[in-house]
Amino acid sequence: MKKRKIGRLLFWLLLLVVVISATGVTVAMNLAEEKMDMQQETESETEKTSETEQVNYEVPKPDVSEQLLTVNDYSRPGEKTDGIKYIVIHYLGNPKTTAQENHDYFESLKDLQNCYMSANYVVGLEGEIIQCVPDGEVAYASNQENHESISIENCHMDTTGEFLKDTYISLVKLTAYLTETYNLGREQIIRHHDVTGKDCPIYYTEHEDYWEDFRDDVMTYRELCKKQVVTDEELETILKGLAHTYKDKSEAREVEETESEESENRNGKDEYYEEDFVSELPDSSYTPDTSYTPDTSYTPDTSYTPDTSYTPDTSTPDTSYTPDTSTPDTSSTPDTSSTPDTSFTPDTSTPDTSGDSSGDGGTTVTPDPSGAASGGEAGAGDGSMEAVEEL
DSSP: OHHHHHHHHHHHHHHHHHHHHHHHHHHHHHHHHHHHHHHHHHHHHHHHHHHHHHHHOOOOOOEEEEEOOOOOTTBBOOOSOOOOOOOOOOSSSSSOHHHHHEEEEHHHHHHHHSSOOOOOEEEEETTEEEOOOOTTBOOOSSGGGGEEEEEEEEESSTTOOOOHHHHHHHHHHHHHHHHHTTTTOGOOOOOOOOHOOOOOHHHHOOOHHHHHHHHHHHHHHHHHTSSSOOHHHHHHHHHHGGGGGGGGGGGGOOOOOSSGGGGGOOOOOSOOSOOOOOSSSSSSSOOOOOOOOOOOOOOOOOOOOOOOOOOOOOOOOOOOOOOOOOOOOOOOOOOOOOOOOOOOOOSOOOOOOOOOOSSSSSSOOOOOOSSSOTTTTTOOOOOOOOOOOOO
């Protein structure tokens, strides 16, 4: 009996140990799982943080309408540049003309053949940008620097050459994109004036401080784009040069009748200035970055072939039908055998006037020299009385 009690006690003790052990294992496993989950969450957050840090912002390419000129000797010679060393800023010298009008004029030079003139880009009054000549080709705009630069012409409203707000913003965006693309610095943004001494762009040759503001704006925008996406609203708050632009066309002055120096004898190819300004340009020992390769991986889809299986019906129409031109049947002769009865002869005998006559409607007639008939109706005529015949 005593041994049995001891056995039961040992059994319950062993069972208790097993239960406690199982509970401990379960708790340990739960703790281990929670720890693993926490580690995974930490790793995931770390990966997300790393991905965020690895986002590479870049200077976006502005909207550009590519309308390349026809290759010709007068506006697009088709010659390759020796690299891109400068971005040269111009103004067009013909107030109130649009980017499209200037592009079309450059295109017309292939037929006019009266001067050499063009530009890689033209920025319009509404901020529109038209590309006339590819970046890697010579454009006739910057004289001695045509072979190693990209030229940007700008439209304006009056002879002061002051840009409109939209023109200025687009010029900043385009210049920032090009300097970033070709690894150029602030000093490689130059004016046509810096190449030839010409007052072009005239507003920035007459206001040197405004020109420096423009170059500052380009670099500020360029650096900010590498850190974040820059909206147009944000851009307007950081551009110093906007203070020196027309907000809209109504602010521009009336165009003077006299032409500006830029529009007189203009020729972007000939080296017609005696003074050597090129040697004064900054960083003349600069070697262009040739590591940049444009993305040419895009191949247009040429797999589409229009359905040409349809062949129009060219068979000869059925002309076998001949209209009935036979002579109508005229053999039918109308019946002329019927002869009207002409055997009836009216009674022309003299009526009996010797006495009364009776019958349907009969009337006794007595001649009267006066033209009247007694016992009947009065007659009208030549005074004679005719007898009434009864058929």
